[in-house]
Amino acid sequence: xxxxxxxxxxxxxxxxxxxxxxxxxxxxxxxxxxxxxxxxxxxxxxxxxxxxxxxxxxxxxxxxxxxxxxxxxxxxxxxxxxxxxxxxxxxxxxxxxxxxxxxxxxxxxxxxxxxxxxxxxxxxxxxxxxxxxxxxxxxxxxxxxxxxxxxxxxxxxxxxxxxxxxxxxxxxxxxxxxxxxxxxxxxxxxxxxxxxxxxxxxxxxxxxxxxxxxxxxxxxxxxxxxxxxxxxxxxxxxxxxxxxxxxxxxxxxxxxxxxxxxxxxxxxxxxxxxxxxxxxxxxxxxxxxxxxxxxxxxxxxxxxxxxxxxxxxxxxxxxxxxxxxxxxxxxxxxxxxxxxxxxxxxxx
Amino acid sequence: xxxxxxxxxxxxxxxxxxxxxxxxxxxxxxxxxxxxxxxxxxxxxxxxxxxxxxxxxxxxxxxxxxxxxxxxxxxxxxxxxxxxxxxxxxxxxxxxxxxxxxxxxxxxxxxxxxxxxxxxxxxxxxxxxxxxxxxxxxxxxxxxxxxxxxxxxxxxxxxxxxxxxxxxxxxxxxxxxxxxxxxxxxxxxxxxxxxxxxxxxxxxxxxxxxxxxxxxxxxxxxxxxxxxxxxxxxxxxxxxxxxxxxxxxxxxxxxxxxxxxxxxxxxxxxxxxxxxxxxxxxxxxxxxxxxxxxxxxxxxxxxxxxxxxxxxxxxxxxxxxxxxxxxxxxxxxxxxxxxxxxxxxxxxxxxxxxxxxxxxxxxxxxxxxxxxxxxxxxxxxxxxxxxxxxxxxxxxxxxxxxxxxxxxxxxxxxxxxxxxxxxxxxxxxxxxxxx
Numbered sequence: 001x002x003x004x005x006x007x008x009x010x011x012x013x014x015x016x017x018x019x020x021x022x023x024x025x026x027x028x029x030x031x032x033x034x035x036x037x038x039x040x041x042x043x044x045x046x047x048x049x050x051x052x053x054x055x056x057x058x059x060x061x062x063x064x065x066x067x068x069x070x071x072x073x074x075x076x077x078x079x080x081x082x083x084x085x086x087x088x089x090x091x092x093x094x095x096x097x098x099x100x101x102x103x104x105x106x107x108x109x110x111x112x113x114x115x116x117x118x119x120x121x122x123x124x125x126x127x128x129x130x131x132x133x134x135x136x137x138x139x140x141x142x143x144x145x146x147x148x149x150x151x152x153x154x155x156x157x158x159x160x161x162x163x164x165x166x167x168x169x170x171x172x173x174x175x176x177x178x179x180x181x182x183x184x185x186x187x188x189x190x191x192x193x194x195x196x197x198x199x200x201x202x203x204x205x206x207x208x209x210x211x212x213x214x215x216x217x218x219x220x221x222x223x224x225x226x227x228x229x230x231x232x233x234x235x236x237x238x239x240x241x242x243x244x245x246x247x248x249x250x251x252x253x254x255x256x257x258x259x260x261x262x263x264x265x266x267x268x269x270x271x272x273x274x275x276x277x278x279x280x281x282x283x284x285x286x287x288x289x290x291x292x293x294x295x296x297x298x299x300x301x302x303x304x305x306x307x308x309x310x311x312x313x314x315x316x317x318x319x320x321x322x323x324x325x326x327x328x329x330x331x332x333x334x335x336x337x338x339x340x341x342x343x344x345x346x347x348x
Numbered sequence: 349x350x351x352x353x354x355x356x357x358x359x360x361x362x363x364x365x366x367x368x369x370x371x372x373x374x375x376x377x378x379x380x381x382x383x384x385x386x387x388x389x390x391x392x393x394x395x396x397x398x399x400x401x402x403x404x405x406x407x408x409x410x411x412x413x414x415x416x417x418x419x420x421x422x423x424x425x426x427x428x429x430x431x432x433x434x435x436x437x438x439x440x441x442x443x444x445x446x447x448x449x450x451x452x453x454x455x456x457x458x459x460x461x462x463x464x465x466x467x468x469x470x471x472x473x474x475x476x477x478x479x480x481x482x483x484x485x486x487x488x489x490x491x492x493x494x495x496x497x498x499x500x501x502x503x504x505x506x507x508x509x510x511x512x513x514x515x516x517x518x519x520x521x522x523x524x525x526x527x528x529x530x531x532x533x534x535x536x537x538x539x540x541x542x543x544x545x546x547x548x549x550x551x552x553x554x555x556x557x558x559x560x561x562x563x564x565x566x567x568x569x570x571x572x573x574x575x576x577x578x579x580x581x582x583x584x585x586x587x588x589x590x591x592x593x594x595x596x597x598x599x600x601x602x603x604x605x606x607x608x609x610x611x612x613x614x615x616x617x618x619x620x621x622x623x624x625x626x627x628x629x630x631x632x633x634x635x636x637x638x639x640x641x642x643x644x645x646x647x648x649x650x651x652x653x654x655x656x657x658x659x660x661x662x663x664x665x666x667x668x669x670x671x672x673x674x675x676x677x678x679x680x681x682x683x684x685x686x687x688x689x690x691x692x693x694x695x696x697x698x699x700x701x702x703x704x705x706x707x708x709x710x711x712x713x714x715x716x717x718x719x720x721x722x723x724x725x726x727x728x729x730x731x732x733x734x735x736x737x738x739x740x741x742x743x744x745x746x747x748x749x750x751x752x753x754x755x756x757x758x759x760x761x762x763x764x765x766x767x768x769x770x771x772x773x774x775x776x777x778x779x780x781x782x783x
Binding site: 029031036039040042043044046047050051056057059060061062079122225226227244246247249250251252253256312314317318319 | 464468472476511512515518519520521553554555627631633634635716718719720721722723731741743744745746747748751
C-alpha cells in the first residue's frame with residue numbers, strides 16, 4: 001500500500017518535472033542579479049515597485065558584480081536575467097562577451113556613489129591617512145633606497161610620525177568582492193603610483209608591486225560579511241576595517257572613519273568625488289527584454305524617480321550617496337530613453 | 349588482601365605491601381578518567397549553552413515590535429478624492445493621512461526638513477495598514493481613529509534600549525530632536541511594545557520592521573517536499589536492492605564505496621551540478637523550490653541510503669529464513685516482513701537527512717535561491733528562498749534592527765530542526781524493536 005502510493009507520488013513528480021520547461025517559456029517577473037553592494041538599494045526599489053505598481057515584485061539575486069555580468073551576458077531569453085547591478089563599470093571583456101552572445105543593446109545607468117571607508121573603533125583615536133600611507137601600510141614590498149624590499153613597517157608610526165604608535169592591523173574584503181576591486185584601484189594603485197621606484201617599473205610588474213598585499217598578518221581578509229568586520233573592530237582598538245559607507249552610517253556609535261587625503265567620508269565629499277575612495281554604482285538593462293518581460297520600463301522609471309534616487313529620495317535613507325543634480329538629470333534621460341551604450345567606448 | 353598473599357609474604361623476604369597503594373592509584377586513575385569525560389561533556393554543553401544563550405538574548409526582542417498610537421483622521425476628501433469605489437479608495441494617498449496625524453501630534457514642528465524627520469518616526473508600512481483598515485471597513489471614512497502603527501526600525505531600536513543615549517549626538521543612531529519626540533510620546537504612553545505578528549506573516553523586506561519569515565518558511569517547505577518526494581523512494585529502493593537482492597561482487601562493492609564517498613562530498617558540489625545540469629541543460633527555472641529540492645535530494649540520497657541499509661541489516665536473518673521457509677517469495681519476504689521491521693530506522697534516517705537539507709545554504713547559492721523575494725511562493729516553479737538563506741541575507745544587512753531579526757530567524761529554524769529530530773527520536777523509541 002505504502003509502496004503503491006510512493007510510486008504514484010514519484011511518478012507525479014517526474015510528470016511535474018517534465019512539464020516544467022514549458023512553463024519556463026514565458027516570464028512575467030523581472031529577474032535581477034549582481035553586486036552585493038547595490039543589493040540593499042535595488043531591493044528597496046523593488047519593494048516599492050512591487051507595492052506601487054500592478055507588476056509582480058522582481059526577484060533579486062546577490063551574485064557579486066562579476067558574477068552578475070557573467071549571467072547577464074550569457075544570452076537573450078527568459079532564462080537569462082533582465083538587469084544586472086554592478087559596483088563598478090562594465091569591463092571591455094564583459095562588453096565583448098555580451099556582444100558575442102547576441103546582446104547588442106545594453107542600457108547603462110549610473111545610480112549614485114558609494115564611499116569605501118577605513119574605520120576604527122570610536123574608542124581609539126581618529127587618524128588622517130593619505131593613499132600613499134595606506135599603500136605603505138599594506139603592500140608586500142615597499143621602496144627603500146630605490147629598491148623594493150619586504151615591508152618593514154610594523155606600526156603606523158613607522159610610516160609617519162604623526163600616525164598613532166599602534167600595530168598595523170587592517171581587516172578588508174576578499175579578492176572576490178567588488179569593494180576589493182575598488183579599493184585596489186582607488187587606494188592601492190593611487191598610492192603606489194606616487195613612488196618613482198614603482199612608477200618606473202614595466203606595466204605588469206608595476207601592477208604586481210602595487211596590488212600584492214602583505215602576508216605577515218597586517219592585512220587580514222575578513223570575508224564578505226561587513227557586519228562581522230564591524231564586530232571585530234569594536235573588539236580590537238588597534239584594528240582598522242575597510243568596508244562600504246552604509247555600514248559606517250549604521251554604526252556611528254561604535255566606529256569612526258579615517259580622513260583620506262584630508263577629506264572625511266561625508267555624503268557631500270563622496271558625491272563630489274573629493275573623498276578619494278568613492279566609486280560609482282551602476283545597473284545594466286538588456287534592451288531586447290524591454291517590452292517582452294513586463295515592467296522593465298516602469299522599474300527603470302521607478303529607480304530614476306527623484307523620490308527614489310534624488311537628494312531626499314528613499315535610497316538616501318538606505319545609505320546611497322546621490323549623484324549631483326545635473327548628472328542625475330542626464331542619466332535619467334539616458335535611462336528612460338534606453339539609449340544603448342556604445343561598445344566602441346570600451347574597446348578602445 | 350587475601351590469605352594467599354599474606355602467606356606468600358611470610359614465606360619470602362618481607363617486602364613492603366604496595367598493593368593497597370597500587371589499588372589506590374588505579375582507582376585514582378579511573379576517577380581522573382571519569383572526570384576528564386565529564387569535563388568534556390560539560391565543555392560541549394557549555395558551548396551549546398553559550399550559543400543558544402547568545403542567540404536567544406540577541407533575538408527574543410525581535411518577537412516584539414514598537415508601536416506608536418496615532419489619531420488618524422480618515423479624511424473623506426483624501427480617501428474619496430477619486431471616487432468612492434473600492435478601487436479608487438485603494439489608490440488614495442494614505443501617506444498623507446499618516447503624516448498629517450503625526451504633524452497634529454507635534455504641532456510646533458513647522459520646518460519642512462524637520463517635518464520630514466518627524467514622518468520618519470513611523471514605519472513606511474503604516475499607510476498600507478491604514479489602507480487595509482479602511483478597505484475592510486469603509487464606515488471608518490470621516491471618523492478619527494486611534495491606530496497603533498509600527499514605529500520605524502530606528503525608533504524600535506531606541507525603545508528596546510539598543511541605543512546608548514549618553515553618546516554625543518554625532519555618534520548616535522538617533523539625533524537629539526528625534527529623541528525629544530520619542531520621550532514626549534513615551535511620557536504620553538503613546539508608544540509601546542506589541543507582539544510582532546509581521547515577523548511570522550510577512551515576507552522579506554528591506555525595512556526591518558516589515559520583514560517576516562513566511563516567504564522563506566513556505567519556500568523551505570516546498571523545497572523539502574520536493575526533496576522528500578525524490579530522495580525517499582529512490583533511496584529506499586536502492587537500499588533494499590543493495591541489501592536484499594544484489595549479489596556481492598566487485599561491482600556492488602564499488603557502488604557501496606561510492607555511496608559512502610558521496611555522503612562526504614561537500615554540498616556546494618551538488619549545487620554546481622544542479623546549475624550545470626538542471627538549470628543550464630534541462631532549462632528548469634532558476635531560484636525555484638523545484639531545482640533547490642532536486643539538488644538537496646541528490647545531497648541527502650547517500651545519507652538515507654546508508655541509514656536505510658543499516659536498518660535493513662539489523663533485521664535478523666532468522667526472520668527472512670522463516671518467511672522463505674514457509675514459502676514466501678523474496679519480494680514477499682522483503683515487503684511483508686523485513687521492510688516493516690526496518691521502517692522505524694529508515695524513517696529516522698530520512699528525517700535526519702531532511703533536517704540536514706533544511707539547514708543547507710551552500711548548494712542553493714549556486715542555483716539562485718539566495719535572492720530577495722517578496723512574494724510568498726505559490727508553486728514549485730516560483731522564485732523563492734529558504735530559511736537558512738534568509739538568515740544569511742539578514743545577517744549581511746547594514747540596518748541594526750536586522751541583528752535581532754537574524755537571531756530570531758535562527759530560533760525559528762532551530763525550532764523546526766528540534767521538532768524534526770524529536771519526531772525521529774520518538775519514532776525510534778516507539779517502534780524500534782531490538783533483537
